[in-house]
Amino acid sequence: MTRINKAACIGGGVIGGAWAARFILAGIDTKVFDPHPDAERIIGEVMANAERAYGMLTMAPLPPKGKLTFATSIEEAVKGADWIQESVPERPDLKRSVLTQIDAAADSKALIGSSTSGILPTDLQRDMKHPERMFVAHPYNPVYLLPLAELVGGERTSRATLEEARAKLAPIGMKGVIINREIEAFVGDRLLEALWREALWLIKDDICDTETLDDVIRYSFGMRWAQMGLFETYRIAGGEAGMSHFLAQFGPCLSWPWTKLTDVVDLNDELVDKIAGQSDRQSGARGIRELERIRDQNLVSIMQALKAGDEGRGWGAGKLLAEFEDHLWKTAPPQAAGDAAQPIRLAEFKVQPSWVDYNGHMTEYRYSQCFADSADALLRMIGADMQYVAEGHSYYTVENHLRLLDECKLGDGLYVTAQLLPSDDKKLHSFLWLHRISDDRIVATCEHLMLHVSSQKGKAVPALAQIQARLEPLLAAHALLDKPEAMGRHVGQKR
Numbered sequence: 001m002t003r004i005n006k007a008a009c010i011g012g013g014v015i016g017g018a019w020a021a022r023f024i025l026a027g028i029d030t031k032v033f034d035p036h037p038d039a040e041r042i043i044g045e046v047m048a049n050a051e052r053a054y055g056m057l058t059m060a061p062l063p064p065k066g067k068l069t070f071a072t073s074i075e076e077a078v079k080g081a082d083w084i085q086e087s088v089p090e091r092p093d094l095k096r097s098v099l100t101q102i103d104a105a106a107d108s109k110a111l112i113g114s115s116t117s118g119i120l121p122t123d124l125q126r127d128m129k130h131p132e133r134m135f136v137a138h139p140y141n142p143v144y145l146l147p148l149a150e151l152v153g154g155e156r157t158s159r160a161t162l163e164e165a166r167a168k169l170a171p172i173g174m175k176g177v178i179i180n181r182e183i184e185a186f187v188g189d190r191l192l193e194a195l196w197r198e199a200l201w202l203i204k205d206d207i208c209d210t211e212t213l214d215d216v217i218r219y220s221f222g223m224r225w226a227q228m229g230l231f232e233t234y235r236i237a238g239g240e241a242g243m244s245h246f247l248a249q250f251g252p253c254l255s256w257p258w259t260k261l262t263d264v265v266d267l268n269d270e271l272v273d274k275i276a277g278q279s280d281r282q283s284g285a286r287g288i289r290e291l292e293r294i295r296d297q298n299l300v301s302i303m304q305a306l307k308a309g310d311e312g313r314g315w316g317a318g319k320l321l322a323e324f325e326d327h328l329w330k331t332a333p334p335q336a337a338g339d340a341a342q343p344i345r346l347a348e349f350k351v352q353p354s355w356v357d358y359n360g361h362m363t364e365y366r367y368s369q370c371f372a373d374s375a376d377a378l379l380r381m382i383g384a385d386m387q388y389v390a391e392g393h394s395y396y397t398v399e400n401h402l403r404l405l406d407e408c409k410l411g412d413g414l415y416v417t418a419q420l421l422p423s424d425d426k427k428l429h430s431f432l433w434l435h436r437i438s439d440d441r442i443v444a445t446c447e448h449l450m451l452h453v454s455s456q457k458g459k460a461v462p463a464l465a466q467i468q469a470r471l472e473p474l475l476a477a478h479a480l481l482d483k484p485e486a487m488g489r490h491v492g493q494k495r
């Protein structure tokens with residue numbers, strides 16, 4: 001089975017709560033066990049931020065949300081779950097004891113992942129009866145947006161477990177990377193710890209403050225790392241002579257006094273106060289949830305930009321986002337036809353920050369996007385879905401007339417309705433209205449003409465019989481509706 005059916009999160013703090021959000025937004029029923037008295041409130045707040053982020057992340061139809069349940073024991077939480085994620089505090093004894101309880105209560109085939117940032121899975125699975133299905137699934141904060149999980153097996157983890165975990169992460173938009181061999185802190189935290197250690201020295205020695213240090217990262221190599229990793233970036237830095245030239249030029253620096261990497265700073269009260277004070281001055285004016293929202297919006301923008309990378313083929317995390325969206329479209333239930341005697345309600349949208357232009361309202365081409373995505377929803381409704389396209393048939397838009405009637409502001413919810421106009425086996429003519437959800441006001445209209453084509457022949461051909469069979473009753477019902485008042489308008493015509 002390459003799909004998670006039911007999940008359990010043991011520990012619902014920063015990481016466990018965000019795993020729960022990832023599962024629930026992927027449509028997976030999830031039970032959480034966390035004895036913290038505020039666990040429900042905290043997860044509620046994380047869920048709200050995660051939903052807000054997903055609203056900006058994708059136009060693809062998310063599945064209906066999974067059900068969130070709070071359990072009163074580990075045993076209750078793991079019952080029936082096929083993926084159990086442990087995210088309790090980073091204390092080896094606590095984790096081992098919690099994992100042993102999970103192991104005793106869970107289905108013997110359930111996968112058990114630990115979010116540990118660096119403890120060896122061999123140590124964690126020591127007392128388990130079924131250690132072969134236990135592994136580290138080390139995520140990155142925020143788990144609901146950052147797609148990576150490092151998958152690390154212990155001495156008694158089976159290879160099949162790691163492969164199964166990787167396969168099950170893909171449909172929830174995550175990239176599972178199997179690490180060859182277990183090592184403390186795995187790969188990501190090895191790198192982050194080295195950077196962090198050096199950063200602590202720089203603050204302690206008054207070389208810079210926390211804000212300057214963060215600026216150095218975010219205005220330079222931080223941006224590079226979001227799109228290419230270390231080695232690909234350095235290959236480019238080697239110029240035409242490439243990586244070997246880069247190594248020849250900068251290799252010797254490794255023995256220069258550029259680094260204190262092996263020394264660990266004494267994180268005493270004085271240094272803790274210094275860092276906390278500088279951090280308060282840097283970011284203390286904003287609350288944690290507000291900072292999370294700013295971070296999430298930035299991460300969404302980065303992923304969307306990367307989706308357009310490599311000439312539109314997508315790059316890195318953006319390519320993964322495109323694949324996730326493709327999966328969402330393919331698994332979306334067919335568009336409901338609704339009442340055939342009324343215009344069809346097709347798709348909903350939310351005006352996102354990247355949709356707003358210098359005039360402070362939704363920019364022109366996003367109106368077109370709402371109509372184009374709605375036309376796609378109409379096509380799926382009549383059976384012209386991705387499978388139909390893969391088989392060599394499709395509808396292409398050949399003409400449209402767009403009217404922008406009102407402004408749409410950041411955060412406005414919008415929906416589209418459509419009326420089919422007289423059409424035939426090759427032409428699909430429709431009239432679409434874009435409405436604001438809050439007051440139902442029409443903010444734009446689009447008269448739209450599509451041609452049915454054979455992508456192999458590169459010309460218009462009649463739609464296949466199964467499409468026509470779905471279209472005909474709709475066309476007949478819509479023929480009885482009043483003609484849209486603005487149908488057939490041309491540019492500049494008086495209303």
Ligand SMILES: NC(=O)C1=CN([C@@H]2O[C@H](COP(=O)(O)OP(=O)(O)OC[C@H]3O[C@@H](n4cnc5c(N)ncnc54)[C@H](O)[C@@H]3O)[C@@H](O)[C@H]2O)C=CC1
Nearest residue numbers: 011012013014015016034036087088089090115116117141
């Ligand atoms: N915070 C981060 O940036 C990251 C943390 N991790 C790892 O995730 C794990 C959890 O860390 P955080 O979420 O940051 O910690 P946290 O302190 O925010 O959450 C831990 C939660 O576990 C709960 N808990 C304590 N004992 C429990 C028990 N016996 N059963 C069930 N729940 C229990 C606590 O009430 C708390 O809500 C750690 O292993 C950590 O290394 C991994 C990646 C990033």
Ligand SMILES: C[N+](C)(C)CC(=O)CC(=O)[O-]
Nearest residue numbers: 117139140141188189192
């Ligand atoms: C600080 N940390 C070790 C808990 C960080 C991680 O494990 C990953 C992350 O999200 O940075």
